[in-house]
Amino acid sequence: MANTTKVQRKLLRFIENTIVYGILILIAIIVILPVVWIVLSSFQQGTSLYSSTFIPKKLTLVHYKELFTKTDFPIWYMNTLKIAFFNMIIGVIVTTLTAYTFSRYRFRGRKEMMIGMLILQMFPSFLSMTAIFVLLTKLQLVDSHWGLIIVYAAGQIPYNAWLVKGYFEGIPKSLDEAARVDGAGHLTIFWKIIMPLARPILVLIALTNFTGPWFDFIFPKLILRSRFKKTLAVGIFEWVQGRADNNFTLFAAGSLLVAIPILILFVFLQKNIVEGLSQGATKG
Amino acid sequence: MKRKQLTTIFSIVVMGGGHFVNKFFLKGLFFFFIGLTFIYNLPGILQNTAGLISLGDTPQTVKGFDIIQGDHSILMMFDGVISVILFIFYALVYFYSIKDARRIAEQIEKGETILRGKDYLIHFYEENFPKIMLTPAILGTIFFTALPILITIMIAFTNYSAPNHLPPKSLVDWVGFQNFINIIKLKSWAGTFGRLAGWTVIWAVATTFLNYAGGLVLALLTAKKGIKFKGFWRSIFVLPYAVPAFISLLVFRLMFSGVGPVNNMLASFGLEKIPFFTDPLLAKIMVILINTWAGAPYFMILISGSLTNISSSLYEAAEIDGATRYEQFRHITLPLLLFQTAPVLILSFAYNFNNFGAIYLLTDGNPVNSSLKYAGETDILVTWLYKLTLDHQQYGMAGVISIILFAFIASISLYNFTRSKSFKEEDMI
Numbered sequence: 001m002a003n004t005t006k007v008q009r010k011l012l013r014f015i016e017n018t019i020v021y022g023i024l025i026l027i028a029i030i031v032i033l034p035v036v037w038i039v040l041s042s043f044q045q046g047t048s049l050y051s052s053t054f055i056p057k058k059l060t061l062v063h064y065k066e067l068f069t070k071t072d073f074p075i076w077y078m079n080t081l082k083i084a085f086f087n088m089i090i091g092v093i094v095t096t097l098t099a100y101t102f103s104r105y106r107f108r109g110r111k112e113m114m115i116g117m118l119i120l121q122m123f124p125s126f127l128s129m130t131a132i133f134v135l136l137t138k139l140q141l142v143d144s145h146w147g148l149i150i151v152y153a154a155g156q157i158p159y160n161a162w163l164v165k166g167y168f169e170g171i172p173k174s175l176d177e178a179a180r181v182d183g184a185g186h187l188t189i190f191w192k193i194i195m196p197l198a199r200p201i202l203v204l205i206a207l208t209n210f211t212g213p214w215f216d217f218i219f220p221k222l223i224l225r226s227r228f229k230k231t232l233a234v235g236i237f238e239w240v241q242g243r244a245d246n247n248f249t250l251f252a253a254g255s256l257l258v259a260i261p262i263l264i265l266f267v268f269l270q271k272n273i274v275e276g277l278s279q280g281a282t283k284g
Numbered sequence: 285m286k287r288k289q290l291t292t293i294f295s296i297v298v299m300g301g302g303h304f305v306n307k308f309f310l311k312g313l314f315f316f317f318i319g320l321t322f323i324y325n326l327p328g329i330l331q332n333t334a335g336l337i338s339l340g341d342t343p344q345t346v347k348g349f350d351i352i353q354g355d356h357s358i359l360m361m362f363d364g365v366i367s368v369i370l371f372i373f374y375a376l377v378y379f380y381s382i383k384d385a386r387r388i389a390e391q392i393e394k395g396e397t398i399l400r401g402k403d404y405l406i407h408f409y410e411e412n413f414p415k416i417m418l419t420p421a422i423l424g425t426i427f428f429t430a431l432p433i434l435i436t437i438m439i440a441f442t443n444y445s446a447p448n449h450l451p452p453k454s455l456v457d458w459v460g461f462q463n464f465i466n467i468i469k470l471k472s473w474a475g476t477f478g479r480l481a482g483w484t485v486i487w488a489v490a491t492t493f494l495n496y497a498g499g500l501v502l503a504l505l506t507a508k509k510g511i512k513f514k515g516f517w518r519s520i521f522v523l524p525y526a527v528p529a530f531i532s533l534l535v536f537r538l539m540f541s542g543v544g545p546v547n548n549m550l551a552s553f554g555l556e557k558i559p560f561f562t563d564p565l566l567a568k569i570m571v572i573l574i575n576t577w578a579g580a581p582y583f584m585i586l587i588s589g590s591l592t593n594i595s596s597s598l599y600e601a602a603e604i605d606g607a608t609r610y611e612q613f614r615h616i617t618l619p620l621l622l623f624q625t626a627p628v629l630i631l632s633f634a635y636n637f638n639n640f641g642a643i644y645l646l647t648d649g650n651p652v653n654s655s656l657k658y659a660g661e662t663d664i665l666v667t668w669l670y671k672l673t674l675d676h677q678q679y680g681m682a683g684v685i686s687i688i689l690f691a692f693i694a695s696i697s698l699y700n701f702t703r704s705k706s707f708k709e710e711d712m713i
Contacts, residue, residue, distance in 0.1 A: 017510050024505055028520045030577070035527065037545065038535045050543045098421040105414040113418070115701075120429050122697045124638050127669065127686045130679050131435035132428070134362050154424035161421065186413045215530035218640070218670070233530055240534050241648075248538065255531045266526035270519075274585050 042252035049248035063253040072227065072235065073254055080232045083145050083152070084213045090153040091160070091209035092202065098157060099164035100190050104176060121158035125151070126218045133222055143225040151219055152212060160205050167201035167276065168194060203269050204276035211262055232258055291389040295382040302385025306392060308400075315381040322374045329367040336364020339442070343455050357456035361438060365431065433690070440464075440683030450677060463684045473681070476657040476668075484664040487572065488637040494576040495636075496629060499583020500621070504613075506584075507591055518588070525581035533645040536574045537561070562651050564661040571662055575642050583625075583632075590624045591617070630700040634693050640666045665689055 037054055042063055044056035067073040102114060125132065132151060133142070141147030175197075176189045184192070195202065213220075217233040224230060236254050239247035266273065287306070295302030299319030303312030340355025391398050399407050409416065440463055443449045444456045467473045506517045524532060540546050540560040547557040561567045594617065602612050622629075636642070643649060649663035649671065658676050659668045665685060672682040 013510060020505055020508060020511060024511075024517055027502070027505075028517070031520060031523055034532065034535050034539060034577075035523065037539065038531075049538055049541070050548075054545055054549065094420050094424065097417045101414045101417040107414045110414075113422075117425070118697065118701055119694050120425060120433075122634060122693045123429070123433060123690055124640070124666070125429060125432070126640065127638075127666070127689060128432035128436040130439065130673055130682070131432035134358055134435065135427070135432060138359070138362060150424075151428060154428035157421050157425055158429065186410075186417075211528070215528045215641075217530070222674075236531075237534070237645075240538065251534070251538075255535070259527055259531050262528055263526050267519075270522075274589065277585060 038252050038255060041249060042256050044249055044252075047246050047249050063249045064257075066250065067253055067257070071250065072230065073232075073257075075228055076230050076232045076235045077257075079145065079229060080214055083149055083231065084210045086149045087152045087213055088206050088210040090149065091156055092206050094153065095157060095160045095164055095205055096195070096198070096202065097190070098161040099168055100194055102161065103165045103168035104173070104189075104194075117158040117162060121162055125155040129218065129222055132219075136223060142223060143229060145224075145229065148213070148219055148223050148231075151223070152209075152216075156209060156212070160208070163276075164198070164201050164205060167198055171197050200272040200275040203272035207265060207269060207273065211265075214258060214262065287393055288386060288389045291385045292382065295385045299378060299381050302382065302389070306385065306388050308385075308388060310401075311384075315377070318374075318377055318381075322378075325370065329371055332360070332363040332367035333371075335360040336368070339457060340451075340455050344453050353452060355455060356451045357442075358439075358444060358451050361442075361456075362435065365435065365438070369431075436683050436686050438683075439679050440687055442680050442683075444679040444683075445681065446677035449680075459680070463680045467681065467684055472657045475655070476659055477685075479656065480659060480663055480665050480668055483568070483662075484637060487568075487643075487664055488633055488639075490572045491575045491579060491636045491639070491642070492629065492633045494572065495579035495632065496583050496625075498576050498580030499585075499587050502580060502584040503587035503591060504617075507588060518584070521584055522581050524578050525585070529578050529641060530645065532578055533574070533641065536577075537646050540570065561647050564651055564653070567647055567651060567662050571643060571646050574646060575636075575639075578642075579632075579636075586625060586628060587621060590621055593624070594620050627700055630696060634696050637664075637693060638666045638689065639664075640670065643667045644670065 040054070040056050043059040043061065045058050045060050045062075102110065136142050136147045136151070139147070141150065171194060175193055179189050179193055213231065213233075215233050217231075217237045220231040220234045224234070232254070236251060236258070239251045239254070291302035291305050294305050298316065299322070300312040300315030300317075303309070303315060335355075338360075339357040340360050342354040344354040345352045388398060441458055441460060442456050443459045443462070448454060449456045467477050502521050505511070506514050506521065511517070538544050542557065542559070542562065546560070550557055559566060560570050598616050599612055602616060607615070643662055643664050644667050647660070647662045649660035649667045651661050653659070653661050656663070658671050658678070663671070666689065669682050669685045669689070672678040672685070
């Protein structure tokens with residue numbers, strides 16, 4: 001009796017696991033298929049979407065060569081890299097200092113400021129893009145990369161400061177109090193105690209600030225006017241939006257060259273991202 | 285006369301005056317200098333504030349072949365707001381200088397030692413450290429987030445729009461609540477707004493629900509007992525999260541387009557092409573499904589983390605009580621997960637509500653519907669707003685929609701916040 005139930009249970013578990021594996025494989029195919037298609041397409045001969053099939057008949061590297069010799073792609077790449085880099089540096093410094101202050105100090109107006117930030121973070125900055133454009137016109141920062149960097153770096157403060165503060169709350173306050181007793185100053189505590197312990201969230205913020213400019217096309221389209229100032233997202237989007245059919249393979253190759261570095265960053269930093277996300281978001 | 289009264293009077297008459305009375309010359313000079321810049325800027329401040337009220341009265345004119353520039357209403361509005369901010373700044377410094385001088389006088393009267401020079405600066409830094417650290421963030425947020433929002437709100441009360449009210453060619457006027465009335469009463473606007481608002485809510489609810497459900501399924505499957513290579517499965521499923529949405533959405537747009545490979549494949553099997561993005565209903569279903577592809581992995585990460593936090597003793601106890609696995613899921617896993625992830629869930633709803641890229645990159649808001657004003661079938665409110673602003677220059681109306689979106693989103697997030705843990709634990713906020 002006991003034996004049969006054991007066998008039955010084993011059989012049941014086997015069937016169940018087989019079904020689960022089946023579902024897992026199915027989902028994996030759905031997840032991977034578009035990725036594989038675009039990778040293969042970038043090696044496909046010809047330029048048009050119309051003749052594109054899932055499996056190209058003949059492979060070629062010509063589109064990658066074209067990207068660097070016949071298009072503005074390298075210029076866009078450098079522009080984007082520059083904007084992303086400075087946005088990351090400025091963004092991380094301002095955000096962490098803000099979060100540190102809100103997390104560790106009690107001062108007049110703190111609560112009001114925090115509620116203000118909470119409300120502002122919900123307002124996507126492109127809702128007020130007309131006004132931002134007027135502001136940049138005033139500051140003579142239209143068609144300038146720095147205008148874009150400032151808009152990005154300032155716009156991310158409310159949301160990211162909130163996220164980082166959530167993470168900082170998880171670092172025991174007794175640590176800074178002990179350091180304070182030992183005579184450490186405000187900034188020393190910040191650099192020597194908080195920052196090393198906050199690595200995951202710092203990585204997350206740096207990464208999101210770095211990757212943001214690669215994919216945003218709203219602000220570059222609004223702010224950057226001249227051909228050689230364009231960023232990758234705008235350039236690539238225009239390939240698809242305009243005469244999509246004819247630039248399809250260029251789009252595929254360009255997309256890969258954008259996605260792969262980012263993907264590698266993600267893979268390397270995966271642990272930090274997961275930790276930063278779960279701790280910052282749930283403790284906010 | 286008493287030192288304190290004298291100080292007050294001098295401070296009121298001349299900025300920094302009170303400091304001179306008490307022989308704090310450097311500080312006095314500092315305030316005096318700020319006072320000078322105020323006097324220098326005052327005519328401009330007054331003129332700009334007047335401009336804010338009138339929004340200009342000389343339109344651009346053409347004489348022969350020359351264009352004579354008139355008033356640029358929107359820049360005037362902008363200058364006006366900046367001037368008001370500047371005025372408030374001066375007022376704050378003015379009152380602070382009086383307060384500071386009185387404090388010094390008071391301390392002298394009491395015979396207390398007063399910090400000067402370097403000691404004062406150190407004390408000031410220690411005392412005001414939080415505010416000094418927040419200055420970049422506050423300035424950035426005021427000028428690049430709050431000020432644009434304010435201007436946007438103000439634009440909602442003007443007739444700033446194509447074709448007749450576009451500076452520098454023509455003037456813009458304050459119109460009060462006219463735009464708000466139009467969006468409720470004027471048939472073409474009200475009809476479009478109503479339909480788009482309805483679809484936006486459906487879209488936001490459906491994507492949030494499916495993303496969460498999808499993430500939950502992925503998390504549960506990859507955490508299931510007896511499944512091997514858990515890490516391998518997870519790293520495959522996390523792929524859509526790592527591939528930039530910008531690119532993956534464009535890839536889907538091409539993949540399912542009329543001449544794309546999916547339709548080519550159907551055609552090669554002798555089947556009819558499917559109008560994935562051109563049939564109104566199908567297009568809506570497609571954008572929701574594709575966004576599940578892109579959005580579920582985020583929740584898988586989040587839920588996988590939360591699952592490991594649920595104590596295994598709960599399940600052991602349930603097993604002893606004879607609970608089936610479904611009952612365990614229904615009464616232990618799900619409630620605890622929902623409790624932990626509720627804030628993120630609500631934030632995600634708010635995010636999807638304004639998820640511009642998800643719609644714009646896939647369909648541009650198309651297919652077209654001629655009964656909708658400046659909008660297509662899959663347009664949500666934000667993409668409509670974008671079109672109104674960039675393509676059709678209906679800035680006034682766009683301002684109204686911004687305000688509505690803002691009010692809606694802000695109330696959701698405030699509700700979310702007030703019931704969150706950090707709000708209730710007073711010290712955390």
